[in-house]
Each structure stands twice: as structure tokens, then as C-alpha cells.
Amino acid sequence: MAERKILLASHSYLAKGLKESAEFFLGKQESMQAICAYLDSSDDYLKEIQSFIDTAKEGEAIILTDIIGGSVNQQVVTMVENSRKRIPIISSMNLPIVLAVALSTGLMNNQLATKLCQDCEPKVVCMNEFNVRDKEGDLDEFFE
Template sequence: MEIILASHMTLAKGMKESLEFILGPLPNVRVMTAYTTDKYDIESEINQLLQNTERAIVITDLLGGSVNTAWVTYVYKNNLSDRIKVITGMNLNLVLEICSNVNDNDFLNNTNINNYIESSKRAIVNCNNILGGIND
């Protein structure tokens, strides 16, 4: 099982570095840092990342952004949705949740994926509310 972090510029690289700081080396996590060169070819990089990959979960940075759109289009056009799952809204909580459960047999199960997303959403909090209602 591969986990591919895909973003505009270097967000994905920084995300993997943060993950490895917390979890240790993650050889099954790869990154796509899109548009870091003038002649960047996103479809070519997707092809390269999926070479010899049986199953993968791809986490992109921005819903409707060019990276997300390229992945969704590629998976749809090539009828790969049974083995390649695309999630968007990359954040450290979401990626930690997924990386921590990578050995789960039902990892690509939509119920599990939706649970990881919901868990990540619950971790987005206005901390001022926790601190006792600090006024604006």
C-alpha cells in the first residue's frame, strides 16, 4: 500500500518531513511537489508515481485545484477507483490518521476513509473557544 502526498509546490514534502519526525521513516509514503519547475508535466509524474503500485491512497492539498483535478481525472479516465483512492484537504491530522492505519486490511474501504476524514475535521478547532471564550 502506497500513500502519495500531492500538492502545489513543497507542501507535500514538508508534510512527509513532519510525519517522519513524529512516526519515524515511512518508505511507503511518497510525495508529489507539483509545479516546482517551469516544464513540469503533472500527468507524467502521476504515471511515474503509480508505476508498480498495486494500491494507493492519494492525499491532495486543495479540492478543485489543479493537482486534485489531475489525480481525480487520471483515476477516472483509467478506471482505477477500485485500487487508487483520492482524498483532498491535506492536513497533518488526516495524514497521521491514515499513516497510522496503513496496515488495516480494509484500508481502501470508503467507510474507513470517511472515518479518517471525520476524525480530521474534529481536530480543526478555534482554540480561543477552549480557553474560556476569549473575546475578539
């Protein structure tokens, strides 16, 4: 199986930041591409998305977007549907899901994408309101 192709697409620089953060942990990711939309009035990012889709092979590619139902997500969904390729699309991307996708093996299909999403289900916590000291002051136990 060829190396998995991963596309991160977002408004502004989120995709670039997530790629750089993933590379901090994983090293250089040649097969990961970041597309930052709406940086100027150009729609060149749409050509980059289309190029990714055109060269993507089913089972070897996945696309992650920032905001579910946002303009970038809508454009990606429409372009993938028009291509008639079965390329999984994950929205509301964050660093845990980007790392999980990059480290996953096997055929990239909707079943694997769904499992990765479940494994990386986000938990947003306001740490100021979360009393970690309730565990008798043992922060190591909290972070396990």
C-alpha cells in the same frame, strides 16, 4: 497485504513538508511519496503521479491532495478515473489525516478513507479568541 502506498501531492512544497512532519512522528516512511507541483515550468510531476497510479494496487494505495478542486486535485482525479483503478483520493490534506492514513490498517477503500476523514475532521480555531482559561485555568483539561 503489502505495505500501503501513500502519495501526497500538492502545489509547491506542502506535500514534502507533510511527509517530513509525518516522519518526525512515525520514522522513515518508505511507502510515502511526496510530489511537489509547479516548482518550475516542467510538468514532470504529472509523470510521477502517473507512475504512482500505474504501480498502485487497489486496496493498498491512497492519494492525498492539498486543495479540493485545485489543479493538482483535478489532475489526480482525472488520472485515477482514466486508470479505472479504485484508488481513494482525499483532498484538503493536513497532518492529522496523513498520520491517520499511515497508521491505518486493513483494505484501503473509499469506506476506510471516508472514516479516516470523519475521524480527522479539521477544527480550525483562532486560539486568541478561544478562552481556554474559562476552565478555571486548567490547560491540561482543555487539551485532553
